[in-house]
Amino acid sequence: MAKKSKSNDEKNINANPSSAQPLRIRKRIVLDFPPQVVQTPLTYILAKEYDVASNILRAEIAPEESGKLVMEMDGLPDMVEKALGRIKEMGINVTEIARKVTFNMDKCIHCGACVSVCLAGALKLDKDYHLQFIEPKCTVCEMCVSACPVDVVEIDI
Amino acid sequence: MERTIEEINEKIVLSKALVLTALEAKELISEKGIKYFLSNVDLVTCASFEMLTNALLYLSFGQTDPLIYFSEAYINNVYSLPAGPTDLAVSSVTASRDNPEYSGSNVIEDLVLGKDLQLKATGKVLPVFPNKEFDTWFNLSNLNCARVFFNQLINQNNIVATNSGDKDIDSHMGTLIGKVENSTFNSSGFLNPLLNDPYCKTLGTGTRIWVAGGNAYITGFGSNHNPCQKRNKYGIPVGPAITLSGFVDLYKIDPKWLRAGYLRSFGPVLFVGVGVPIPVLNEEIANYISITDDKINTTIVDFSIPRRTKPTFGQCTYSELRTSTVMINDKPTLTAPLSSMAGAIQICNILKEAILNKEFYLTKPVEDINLKCDHKKLDSRLSEGVN
Ligand code: SF4
Ligand code: SF4
Secondary structure (H helix, E strand, O other): OOOOOOOOOOOOOOOOOOOOOOOOOEEEEEEOOOOOOOOOOHHHHHHHOOOOEEEEEEEEEEOOOOOEEEEEEOHHHHHHHHHHHEEEEEEEEEEEOEEEEOOOOOOOOOOOOOOHHOOOOOEEOOOOOOOEHHHOOOOOOOHHHOOOOOOOOEEEE | OOHHHHHHHHHOOOOOOEEEEHHHHHHHHHHHEEEEEEHHOOOEEEHHHEEEOOOEEEEEOOOOOOOOOOOEEOOOOOEEEEEOOOOEEEEOOEEEEEOOEEEEEHHHHHHHHOOOEEEEEEOOOOOOOOOOEEEEOOOOOOEEEEEEEEEEEOOOOOOOEEEEOOOOEEOEEEEEEEOOOEEOOOOOOHHHHHHHHOOOOEEEEOOEEEOOOEEEEEEEEEEOOOOOOOOOOOOEOOOOEEEEEEEHHHHHHHHHEEEEEEEEEOOOEEEEEEEEEEEOOOOOHHHHHHOHHHHOOEEEEOOOOOOOOEEEEEEEHHHHOOOEEEEOOOOOEEEEEEEOOHHHHHHHHHHHHHHHOOOOEEEEEEEEEEOOOOOOOOOOOOOOOOO
């Protein structure tokens, strides 16, 4: 059950809600395996040593041949970076897929529904209450895509 | 200082009325005081561009040859209820048979966009109405009448939604991230007509209003009307309270201000622009118009429990909410609106222009809004109906 609390007029309301905990990011990558590393239990290593969850989106691997893997990594930013370094050390060629969200501003009604789910702080309403997208802060978590009621946000791959 | 609606209308005719938007009115009051405002300003335009969850579209078609009496009909595959031989009613929340994300809301939007829609109807086959089936494409210009009835067009105040559970919840208040990570609210605050006239002193059944650019009228109180909600010392309710219903003719609508939307795990919604002129009749009304966001409270509700009575986390003001961070259970929490303030500000200006251009006059309500407390709840009754 939720605790009841009194009105909180005097408290500091400007504290940054996203500073408490670093946010997980998602990265999509293409891996090209040389034949000798195809057998490596990659997803196990990523999960165990880096707490990075990996979601395999496409796999073209045959035993004792080279292979290709498209996967999504989900983890804390520095851990994802370290994991990527480790993968490269194994002799696997890594290509990042640049994903980004784009806002079709002609359709935007500036309601703010996307702002409420952007814990990364990449979406704001400016002083005239218009939506502002601060792209460098965007972690491409994609929460805003389904939060927008009028289909303004699209994912670019 | 008192003035009447008739006097203000005369001034509009003579281009002598001083009209301000709610935003301008509040700035003027904080600068020059209530007395100055009361003696100089005749009229203030208020607006909302909020998310609505219920609407009913009513369409009147002409007769077919041979004649038809609709028995079943679909518009763009959305079930449409026959309401007379050639009349159909479409609920904004009925989904299409082949696309759960296309609904009656989209039918309304497509009509005002001037798009062609597909009608598939079957007839009852009666002696005078022998037509068995009728398929056609139509648009707004082929209809004899197209109007939308909104049974909850204007909402006085709303809640702040948050979620203390572990899992995210998709709701009609947007996506609520677990562990009180975010919160949402749906009100245009100090611009909202019912927060500028909290006891409906100038509004009532028959009051002409601006809805998405079309001619619209208030038809009385609406769904979830709860006028006896607790109020703060300024007379502002601290949660959902008065609601007003209204209908609008679709013919003059500007599609910019009527937008169909879809919320995951909830369904169809509509964003509808509403503009309401509030005449500055006397000091009491001037005092209400002076109320700013810091004097408008709302209640923070925990959605983690899907019951009628939900736990609350106390209250906050709209000025706190507008900072984007609000304290909930001692935790700074991200908060954002679901209703467009930018849109509401623009509507205030459009309505102001329409009045100054003598395209819009004030109407006196023909009946007051019922402010008696009678908010009923629906409980199950185990015995049979008693007649
Ligand atoms: S994807 Fe959307 S919600 Fe996620 S960080 Fe980027 S802008 Fe914010
Ligand atoms: S939710 Fe969609 S319409 Fe609303 S502000 Fe964000 S992008 Fe614009």
